[in-house]
Amino acid sequence: xxxxxxxxxxxxxxxxxxxxxxxxxxxxxxxxxxxxxxxxxxxxxxxxxxxxxxxxxxxxxxxxxxxxxxxxxxxxxxxxxxxxxxxxxxxxxxxxxxxxxxxxxxxxxxxxxxxxxxxxxxxxxxxxxxxxxxxxxxxxxxxxxxxxxxxxxxxxxxxxxxxxxxxxxxxxxxxxxxxxxxxxxxxxxxxxxxxxxxxxxxxxxxxxxxxxxxxxxxxxxxxxxxxxxxxxxxxxxxxxxxxxxxxxxxxxxxxxxxxxxxxxxxxxxxxxxxxxxxxxxxxxxxxxxxxxxxxxxxxxxxxxxxxxxxxxxxxxxxxxxxxxxxxxxxxxxxxxxxxxxxxxxxxxxxxxxxxxxxxxxxxxxxxxxxxxxxxxxxxxxxxxxxxxxxxxxxxxxxxxxxxxxxxxxxxxxxxxxxxxxxxxxxxxxxxxxxxxxxxxxxxxxxxxxx
Amino acid sequence: xxxxxxxxxxxxxxxxxxxxxxxxxxxxxxxxxxxxxxxxxxxxxxxxxxxxxxxxxxxxxxxxxxxxxxxxxxxxxxxxxxxxxxxxxxxxxxxxxxxxxxxxxxxxxxxxxxxxxxxxxxxxxxxxxxxxxxxxxxxxxxxxxxxxxxxxxxxxxxxxxxxxxxxxxxxxxxxxxxxxxxxxxxxxxxxxxxxxxxxxxxxxxxxxxxxxxxxxxxxxxxxxxxxxxxxxxxxxxxxxxxxxxxxxxxxxxxxxxxxxxxxxxxxxxxxxxxxxxxxxxxxxxxxxxxxxxxxxxxxxxxxxxxxxxxxxxxxxxxxxxxxxxxxxxxxxxxxxxxxxxxxxxxxxxxxxxxxxxxxxxxxxxxxxxxxxxxxxxxxxxxxxxxxxxxxxxxxxxxxxxxxxxxxxxxxxxxxxxxxxxxxxxxxxxxxxxxxxxxxxxxxxxxxxxx
Numbered sequence: 001x002x003x004x005x006x007x008x009x010x011x012x013x014x015x016x017x018x019x020x021x022x023x024x025x026x027x028x029x030x031x032x033x034x035x036x037x038x039x040x041x042x043x044x045x046x047x048x049x050x051x052x053x054x055x056x057x058x059x060x061x062x063x064x065x066x067x068x069x070x071x072x073x074x075x076x077x078x079x080x081x082x083x084x085x086x087x088x089x090x091x092x093x094x095x096x097x098x099x100x101x102x103x104x105x106x107x108x109x110x111x112x113x114x115x116x117x118x119x120x121x122x123x124x125x126x127x128x129x130x131x132x133x134x135x136x137x138x139x140x141x142x143x144x145x146x147x148x149x150x151x152x153x154x155x156x157x158x159x160x161x162x163x164x165x166x167x168x169x170x171x172x173x174x175x176x177x178x179x180x181x182x183x184x185x186x187x188x189x190x191x192x193x194x195x196x197x198x199x200x201x202x203x204x205x206x207x208x209x210x211x212x213x214x215x216x217x218x219x220x221x222x223x224x225x226x227x228x229x230x231x232x233x234x235x236x237x238x239x240x241x242x243x244x245x246x247x248x249x250x251x252x253x254x255x256x257x258x259x260x261x262x263x264x265x266x267x268x269x270x271x272x273x274x275x276x277x278x279x280x281x282x283x284x285x286x287x288x289x290x291x292x293x294x295x296x297x298x299x300x301x302x303x304x305x306x307x308x309x310x311x312x313x314x315x316x317x318x319x320x321x322x323x324x325x326x327x328x329x330x331x332x333x334x335x336x337x338x339x340x341x342x343x344x345x346x347x348x349x350x351x352x353x354x355x356x357x358x359x360x361x362x363x364x365x366x367x368x369x370x371x372x373x374x375x376x377x378x379x380x381x382x383x384x385x386x387x388x389x390x391x392x393x394x395x396x397x398x399x400x401x402x403x404x405x406x407x408x409x410x411x412x413x414x415x416x417x418x419x420x421x422x423x424x425x426x427x428x429x430x431x432x433x434x435x436x437x438x439x440x441x442x443x444x445x446x447x448x449x450x
Numbered sequence: 451x452x453x454x455x456x457x458x459x460x461x462x463x464x465x466x467x468x469x470x471x472x473x474x475x476x477x478x479x480x481x482x483x484x485x486x487x488x489x490x491x492x493x494x495x496x497x498x499x500x501x502x503x504x505x506x507x508x509x510x511x512x513x514x515x516x517x518x519x520x521x522x523x524x525x526x527x528x529x530x531x532x533x534x535x536x537x538x539x540x541x542x543x544x545x546x547x548x549x550x551x552x553x554x555x556x557x558x559x560x561x562x563x564x565x566x567x568x569x570x571x572x573x574x575x576x577x578x579x580x581x582x583x584x585x586x587x588x589x590x591x592x593x594x595x596x597x598x599x600x601x602x603x604x605x606x607x608x609x610x611x612x613x614x615x616x617x618x619x620x621x622x623x624x625x626x627x628x629x630x631x632x633x634x635x636x637x638x639x640x641x642x643x644x645x646x647x648x649x650x651x652x653x654x655x656x657x658x659x660x661x662x663x664x665x666x667x668x669x670x671x672x673x674x675x676x677x678x679x680x681x682x683x684x685x686x687x688x689x690x691x692x693x694x695x696x697x698x699x700x701x702x703x704x705x706x707x708x709x710x711x712x713x714x715x716x717x718x719x720x721x722x723x724x725x726x727x728x729x730x731x732x733x734x735x736x737x738x739x740x741x742x743x744x745x746x747x748x749x750x751x752x753x754x755x756x757x758x759x760x761x762x763x764x765x766x767x768x769x770x771x772x773x774x775x776x777x778x779x780x781x782x783x784x785x786x787x788x789x790x791x792x793x794x795x796x797x798x799x800x801x802x803x804x805x806x807x808x809x810x811x812x813x814x815x816x817x818x819x820x821x822x823x824x825x826x827x828x829x830x831x832x833x834x835x836x837x838x839x840x841x842x843x844x845x846x847x848x849x850x851x852x853x854x855x856x857x858x859x860x861x862x863x864x865x866x867x868x869x870x871x872x873x874x875x876x877x878x879x880x881x882x883x884x885x886x887x888x889x890x891x892x893x894x895x896x897x898x899x900x
Contacts, residue, residue: 021625023618023644025658028682032660036677038667045663070625083650091681129667136661140621141628168473171590172777175471175520177624178591194473200533208475210482211586213495213784216800217488217579227486231541232478241804268805317777326771327622334663350666354691355718 018070019101020080022137024089030130031094039130040341044363047109047123047143047332049116053151053325055434058425060154060418061122062184063146064112068405070138071103103131107400109407110366113187113418114395115425116147117379119441121364122330124396129337136332144330145177148322149184152299154422155323156315157189158430159303164191164312166207168294169320181320187414190315202411209237209264209292209314221248225255235261237292240277241268249277253284262290262311270295271308278309298323299432336363349383360443367392368424368439376424379441393424468520469551470530472587474539480580481544489580490791494813497559497573497593497782499566503601503775505884508875510604510868511572512634513596514562518855520588521553553581557850559857560816563637563868564845565875566597567829569891571814572780574846579787586782594780595627598772599634602749604872605773606765607639608880609752614641614762616657618744619770631770637864640765652861659687659714659742659764671698675705685711687742690727691718699727703734712740712761720745721758728759748773749882786813799833810893817842818874818889826874829891843874 033039052059076084076098084090090098105127116122123139125132156165167185170178170193182190182198192207193199199206210228218224225238225248234256240248240263252260263281265273270293281289293305294314302313322328333352338345349361362383369378370391380392388394399407422429429438483489502509526534526548534540540548555577566572573589575582606615617635620628620643632640632648642657643649649656660678668674675688675698684706690698690713702710713731715723720743731739743755744764752763772778783802788795799811812833819828820841830842838844849857872879879888 018625020647020650021620021628022646023620023658024646024649024656025644025660027646028658029660029664029678032664032677032681033667035681036668036673038677041667043663043667080650084646087649087656089646089649089656129663133661133663136663137621138625141623141625144622145624145627170471170473171587171782172594172779173591174595174624174627174630175468175588175591176626177595178471180624194475196472196474196477196534196539197470199474199537199539200470200530206474206537206539208473208478210475210479211583212802213493213579213583213586214479214482216784216802217483217491217493217787218486219789223486227482227488228479231482231485241802243803245804267802317779321776326776327767329622329767332621334666337667339669352662352666352691352717353693354695 017075017077017080018073018138019076021141022134026134026136027084027090027094027098029133030097031090033129034094034097039128041129042338042341042343042345042347043127043129043132043334044336044347045125045132045136045332046121046335046364047139047330048119048121049328049330051118051329052437053329056151056325057429057431057435057438058151059116059147059328060150060188061110061112061114061116061147062150062187063142063180064109064399065408065411065414066146066180066183067139067142068399068408070142071107071135071400072405074101074103074135074138076101097130101131101134102403103127103135103400104403105131105400106398106402108396109399110395111397111414111417112409113414113416113421115421117437117439117441119381119443120379121366121381121396124363128341140330140332144327146180146184147328147330148326149181149319150188151328152323152325153185153188153190153319154418155299155432156302156319158422159299159432160313161306163310166191166312166314167193167195167319168314169316170195172317173320178320183411185319186411188418189415204411210239212239212242215239215242222251222255225252229256234259237262237264239264239266241265245273245277246280249280250284253281253286253289258285258287258289260286260289262292264292264294264314266295271305274305274308274310303432333359335359335361366395368395370424374424375426376439377426379439380444381441382444384445467525467527467530468523468588469526471591472584476584476586477534477540477544479583480547481540483579484544484547489578491579492788492791492793492795492797493577493579493582493784494786494797495575495582495586495782496571496785496814497589497780498569498571499778499780501568501779502887503779506601506775507879507881507885507888508601509566509597509778510600510638511560511562511564511566511597512600512637513592513630514559514849515858515861515864516596516630516633517589517592518849518858520592521557521585521850522855524551524553524585524588526551547580551581551584552853553577553585553850554853555581555850556848556852558846559849560845561847561864561867562859563864563866563871565871567887567889567891569831569893570829571816571831571846574813578791590780590782594777596630596634597778597780598776599631599769600638601778602773602775603635603638603640603769604868605749605882606752606769608872609749609882610763611756613760616641616762616764617643617645617769618764619766620645622767623770628770633861635769636861638868639865654861660689662689662692665689665692672701672705675702679706684709687712687714689714689716691715695723695727696730699730700734703731703736703739708735708737708739710736710739712742714742714744714764716745721755724755724758724760753882783809785809785811816845818845820874824874825876826889827876829889830894831891832894834895
C-alpha cells in the first residue's frame with residue numbers, strides 16, 4: 001500500500017548520514033572553541049538572504065522538511081570519525097565530542113511554502129555555539145538549493161495560470177539535486193514530476209510521455225505509436241515531432257481514435273505548432289485531446305504561450321537551474337550569544353562590522369503585515385520581543401524543540417500554504433518583469449507597530 | 451589508514467541505489483518496447499552537447515567515475531519494484547524484467563579531465579534498447595552537472611595561473627551536488643575543497659580557515675585569534691575582516707609571530723585590501739604570511755586580481771553554479787539500431803528529422819587532430835569506421851565491456867590528463883572573453899582525413 005501522493009510525512013533515511021556534508025572549518029572552529037572554553041556559549045544563528053535574485057518579487061521557502069531529516073541524520077559514525085582523525089582534521093577530544101553529537105537545541109523557521117523577502121529570518125537556530133555551528137553548511141545547502149528551485153517554480157506556475165506543469169529537469173542537474181528539485185517544484189505548484197525517486201521518497205505524483213528514441217527504435221512512427229498505445233492505453237501522450245508533425249497527428253488519431261489523451265510537441269515554434277495541431281485535432285474530431293508543449297520553456301516562454309491552445313507544459317532545464325538564479329544566496333550568521341555557558345546569561349547581539357556584507361545583530365522575529373483587504377504590505381523584522389498586531393501573520397513556527405523534531409508536515413500542507421501565501425501578496429508580486437520585492441522589509445526594535 | 455589524496459579509486463556504495471534516479475518515461479518506453487518486441491534490438495546511444503555555453507572556448511569532461519559507480523549500483527530492489535507496481539507505473543512483466551536488470555552492454559567515453567567541443571560524442575552506450583535507454587536520465591544528470599562544474603573550474607584555474615584555489619561552494623548548492631562539485635573542481639585543477647565528504651569519499655584534499663562567527667563568539671578578536679592559534683597552530687589562516695582589517699592584521703602577527711601561515715580577506719575591494727595588507731604584513735616582518743581572498747569570486751574576479759599580491763583564492767557560489775552555466779546541456783540520443791534482436795544484424799543510423807534540435811544518425815568516433823607543434827586544430831567526429839592519422843589523439847576509451855566496469859581510474863589520473871588536455875589547446879582556449887570554441891568540430895564519413 002502506497003500512501004496517496006503529497007499526503008504523507010517524508011520518511012527519514014537515517015542510514016544516509018549528513019554529518020560530513022559540512023565544511024571543514026565548522027569542525028576546526030569547534031575544536032578551537034572546545035579548547036578555548038567558548039564552545040558551550042549559547043548562540044543564535046539566523047538564515048536570511050541579503051537580497052532576492054535580481055528583479056525577483058518574492059522568494060519561496062522550501063527544503064524545511066529535508067532539513068529536519070538532515071538534522072535528525074546528523075551523526076558522526078565510526079568511519080566518519082576515523083576519516084577525521086586519520087587526516088588530522090580534528091584532534092581526539094574533538095572526535096570524542098563529535099561521537100556523542102546530537103543537536104539538542106531549538107529551531108524555528110518560516111514554514112515550507114511560505115514566501116520570503118530580503119532579510120526575512122527564514123531559520124533561527126538556538127543552541128550552544130558548538131552544536132549550532134555544525135549545522136551551518138548542510139542547512140545552507142538544503143535551503144539555498146530548494147528555495148532557489150521553488151522560487152523559480154512559483155513564477156512558472158503563476159505564468160501558466162491554471163494549466164498544469166510537469167517537472168522534467170532531472171537530466172539537467174545533479175542526480176540527487178533532481179529529487180529535491182522535484183519536491184520543491186511540487187510545493188510551489190507544479191502538478192507532477194518525471195522523477196521516480198521523488199515519487200517514491202516524497203510521494204510527488206509522477207508523469208511521463210515518451211522520447212524520440214522510442215519512435216526511432218521502431219520501423220515506423222506508426223509502429224511506435226501502436227506499441228505505446230498497446231502498452232499504455234489511449235489516454236497516453238504521443239510525441240508527434242520526430243519526423244513530420246502533421247502526419248504524426250493524423251496517424252495518432254487514426255490509431256487511438258478521437259479519445260487520444262494528449263500529444264506532445266518538443267521543438268519548433270511552440271505557439272505556431274500548438275495552433276496548427278489544435279486545428280488539426282479538432283478537424284479530426286479529437287477535441288478533447290490535449291496538447292502538451294516542452295522544450296526550453298521558462299516562465300517567460302510559458303507566459304508567451306498564454307493565448308496559445310496549450311493544455312500543459314513540461315519544464316526542465318530552467319526549473320532545475322532556478323531560471324537564472326540557481327542559488328538563493330542565503331547566509332547563516334551568528335546574531336547573538338551569551339558571554340558564558342550559563343543557560344540564563346543574557347544574550348548579546350553580535351555582528352560583523354567591517355565594510356561589505358553587513359548583518360544586523362540580535363535575534364529576530366518576523367510578521368507579515370496584512371491590510372484590511374487581506375493583502376500583505378510589509379515584512380516586519382523585529383529585534384527583541386514582539387507583540388504582533390491584530391492582522392499580522394507571525395512567520396516563525398517551531399521546527400525543533402530541545403533537539404526533538406516537531407515541525408514535520410506533509411508536502412500537501414506546504415503546497416496548500418504556498419497557494420495562500422501567494423494569494424496574500426499584492427498584485428505586483430505576480431509580474432514577471434524585473435522590479436522591487438513585492439513587499440518591503442522594515443526593521444523595528446522591540447516589536448512591530450501595533 | 452587513509453589512502454593518499456587523489457590516488458585511490460573511488461569506493462562504490464552499492465547500497466545507494468540509483469535505479470529510480472530516472473524519468474518515468476524510460477520505464478514506460480521499456481514496457482511498451484518489451485510488449486512490441488523491439489526491446490531487444492541492439493542500440494547505440496550517444497551523449498553530446500549541441501553547443502558549449504555561450505562564449506565558452508572548451509568544455510571539460512567530468513563525472514565519468516561517478517557514472518561508472520551509478521551504472522554498477524543501477525539495480526531495482528524490492529522496495530523500488532513495489533513502488534513501481536503499486537503505483538501502476540509498470541506492469542508485472544516489466545517489473546520482473548527490471549528485477550533482473552544488470553547493464554550488460556558496452557560503454558566508451560571521453561576520459562575524465564579531457565576537453566570536449568560541440569558535438570563531441572563524450573559517451574557512447576551500446577546494448578539492447580531496453581538496457582541502454584534506462585541509463586539515460588542518470589547518465590545525463592551526472593555528466594551535465596559534473597561537466598558544467600569542471601568546465602567553469604578550469605577557466606578559474608587558468609585565470610589563477612599558478613595560485614591555488616580552494617573550492618568552498620558547498621553551502622550554495624544541493625548538499626550532495628556539493629560533493630560532486632568538489633570532485634569535479636579538483637579534476638579541473640582546484641587545489642583543495644572545504645567539503646569533508648568529498649575528502650572521505652573521493653580523497654580530495656580538504657582545507658578550511660574560520661568564519662566571522664568564530665570571531666564574534668569570543669569576547670574580542672584577540673581572544674578568537676588566540677583560541678584558533680592555540681588549537682590549529684601558527685600555520686593557520688586567520689580571518690581578518692570582522693571588525694577592522696588593519697587592527698586585525700596587527701593583532702594576528704603580534705600573536706602568531708611573523709611565521710603566521712595566512713590571513714583571509716572576505717569582503718571589501720579585494721585588490722585594494724590585498725595590497726594594503728601585504729604592505730602591512732611586510733612592514734611587520736611577516737613576509738611569508740600568505741594572503742587568501744574570498745567573496746563572490748569568479749574567473750573574471752580572479753583574473754582582475756592577477757597583479758594583486760594574492761597567494762590564493764577561495765571560490766564558492768560561482769564554482770558550484772557553473773559560473774553562469776549550471777548545466778552542460780548534454781543530450782542522450784539514439785543514433786543507430788538494428789532492425790531486430792539479432793546480435794549480428796547491421797546497425798541502421800537513426801535521427802530525429804523535424805525542425806529544431808537536429809541530431810546526426812550513425813555511431814560516431816572522434817579524434818583530436820594535433821599539428822606538428824603539438825597543438826590541437828580540429829575535433830574530428832567520424833561516422834563509421836575510423837583510421838586515425840599519425841598525430842591524431844583518439845578520444846573514446848573503453849569504460850564498460852560486456853557489463854563489466856573497465857574504465858575506473860584515480861582522480862589523480864583525471865587531474866593530470868586535464869593539465870595535458872588544456873596544454874594541447876590553442877592559445878585562444880585560455881581567453882576568458884566570449885568567443886568561438888577553441889577547436890572547430892568537423893564531421894567526416896568513414897574516418898578522418900589521413
